[in-house]
Amino acid sequence: MNLAVNNQSLILALGLVMIALAIGWHEKLGIDRDMIIGVVRAVIQLFVVGYLLKYVFRLDKVWLTAVLILIIIFNAGYNAKQRSNGIPRALPISVGAILISTAVTLGVLMLAGAIKFIPSQMIPISGMIASNSMVAIGLCYRNLNAEFKQERQAVLEKLALGADLKDASRDIVRASIKTGMQPTIDSAKTVGIVSLPGMMSGLIFAGVDPVRAIKYQIMVTFMLMSATSIGSVLACYWAYREFYNERKQLIGPSN
Amino acid sequence: MTLLELQNVGYQVGETPILQDINLEIAAGEWVTLTGPSGSGKSTLVRIIASLLSRTSGELRFAGKSIDDYDPIAYRRRVSYGFQQPTLFGETVRDNLEFPYQIRQLPFDQQRAVTALEYVGLTASDLTKAVVDLSGGQRQRVALLRNVMIYPEVLILDEVTAGLDADNKAFVWSMIRHFNVDDGITVIAITHDQSEIEAAQRLVTVVDGRLTTGGAQ
Numbered sequence: 190m191n192l193a194v195n196n197q198s199l200i201l202a203l204g205l206v207m208i209a210l211a212i213g214w215h216e217k218l219g220i221d222r223d224m225i226i227g228v229v230r231a232v233i234q235l236f237v238v239g240y241l242l243k244y245v246f247r248l249d250k251v252w253l254t255a256v257l258i259l260i261i262i263f264n265a266g267y268n269a270k271q272r273s274n275g276i277p278r279a280l281p282i283s284v285g286a287i288l289i290s291t292a293v294t295l296g297v298l299m300l301a302g303a304i305k306f307i308p309s310q311m312i313p314i315s316g317m318i319a320s321n322s323m324v325a326i327g328l329c330y331r332n333l334n335a336e337f338k339q340e341r342q343a344v345l346e347k348l349a350l351g352a353d354l355k356d357a358s359r360d361i362v363r364a365s366i367k368t369g370m371q372p373t374i375d376s377a378k379t380v381g382i383v384s385l386p387g388m389m390s391g392l393i394f395a396g397v398d399p400v401r402a403i404k405y406q407i408m409v410t411f412m413l414m415s416a417t418s419i420g421s422v423l424a425c426y427w428a429y430r431e432f433y434n435e436r437k438q439l440i441g442p443s444n
Numbered sequence: 445m446t447l448l449e450l451q452n453v454g455y456q457v458g459e460t461p462i463l464q465d466i467n468l469e470i471a472a473g474e475w476v477t478l479t480g481p482s483g484s485g486k487s488t489l490v491r492i493i494a495s496l497l498s499r500t501s502g503e504l505r506f507a508g509k510s511i512d513d514y515d516p517i518a519y520r521r522r523v524s525y526g527f528q529q530p531t532l533f534g535e536t537v538r539d540n541l542e543f544p545y546q547i548r549q550l551p552f553d554q555q556r557a558v559t560a561l562e563y564v565g566l567t568a569s570d571l572t573k574a575v576v577d578l579s580g581g582q583r584q585r586v587a588l589l590r591n592v593m594i595y596p597e598v599l600i601l602d603e604v605t606a607g608l609d610a611d612n613k614a615f616v617w618s619m620i621r622h623f624n625v626d627d628g629i630t631v632i633a634i635t636h637d638q639s640e641i642e643a644a645q646r647l648v649t650v651v652d653g654r655l656t657t658g659g660a661q
Contacts, residue, residue, distance in 0.1 A: 343531040349494055350590060351521030352547045436498050437516040 272327035322420035369421030477644035530587030581612030
């Protein structure tokens with residue numbers, strides 16, 4: 190291991206934040222308060238998580254690992270719900286979609302022997318899967334809201350012709366799933382040529398042979414594809430029904 | 445035979461009444477012309493009849509049964525609603541005429557589509573025409589065909605000729621007359637057009653959310 194970040198170098202690196210703050214002040218961006226809060230929160234959260242993970246890894250208990258994974262999933266679901274802009278039942282939908290997408294993806298990775306059920310592997314991988322699923326679902330919600338507003342007339346006309354809710358919403362649901370998955374697809378296309386993603390960079394940083402590191406990154410690319418597609422599909426198919434009432438009418442202004 | 449029966453139907457948003465005490469009976473095969481000032485509640489009334497909105501009071505019966513006893517999707521296939529400025533779906537005319545079949549999981553009847561297109565002054569080759577290339581009059585004809593590709597029992601028309609020129613207007617009305625007279629479809633048509641109002645077989649007027657003329661007979 191050739192990592193040399195110690196407390197002293199961290200304090201010196203704080204100078205980088207000063208540069209950002211100076212730019213903020215000079216340009217009167219009014220974001221200095223947010224920036225300071227962000228930095229303080231990041232430091233505290235990461236320290237807490239670092240010590241917590243150290244403790245959990247040392248304990249190496251299946252139940253504790255499972256509880257932590259569930260907490261990650263719930264937090265991710267809660268955050269995705271915050272982006273739903275009032276879609277009813279967004280919390281259970283988000284938590285359910287992230288739970289299933291994480292469980293399926295982790296299950297396949299374990300069956301394939303790529304990871305083992307030990308906290309040092311399960312927790313970081315679950316976090317990556319759940320956070321990507323969360324972002325994808327947030328995008329799905331935003332798109333569903335925008336499209337149901339923009340395509341309101343077309344949806345009403347489909348309903349008026351006797352379409353069921355699935356037929357009336359099909360185009361919107363498809364576009365929303367696509368929107369949710371797009372960032373993962375885009376980053377898969379540019380991985381290695383534009384960015385060296387976190388997992389791979391971290392391994393290379395820690396002295397692992399780049400050829401081994403890319404294998405992990407390939408695994409990450411596959412698992413994020415799976416997680417965002419499962420999460421987007423489930424969230425969109427569960428959420429679109431919330432735009433209608435029990436008489437299968439589009440909710441919203443009547444004319 | 446009474447097909448549609450509205451008894452004291454009301455609709456309100458919060459505390460604001462939009463429709464009050466609507467009593468209306470419509471017989472099978474009848475043509476009802478609905479008129480009244482803008483904002484009087486005509487569109488709300490027909491949307492309630494089309495099950496796109498639910499009344500907040502009163503009773504609405506279709507073919508002897510309360511509308512609440514019907515599955516809304518099955519009901520809308522029998523009581524079809526045509527909009528003032530219709531949105532055409534997909535890319536081509538065919539996508540639109542095929543839609544009623546798709547939602548019922550039925551095979552597309554191309555022969556019927558061609559006959560229908562020819563009847564409204566279009567041709568078989570227009571089936572593949574892009575919807576963006578249609579004129580306003582053609583769009584409305586295609587949209588109305590979409591409503592009747594599989595015959596409904598009631599056709600509700602919300603100012604479908606507004607914005608069309610005189611020739612297109614006359615054509616669309618003759619189309620609808622054909623559906624009413626030859627196919628026995630009950631028609632409920634909202635209009636502001638004076639000549640259509642004068643020619644109405646039965647005129648129902650809505651003012652401030654109430655029927656002033658032509659209600660229950």
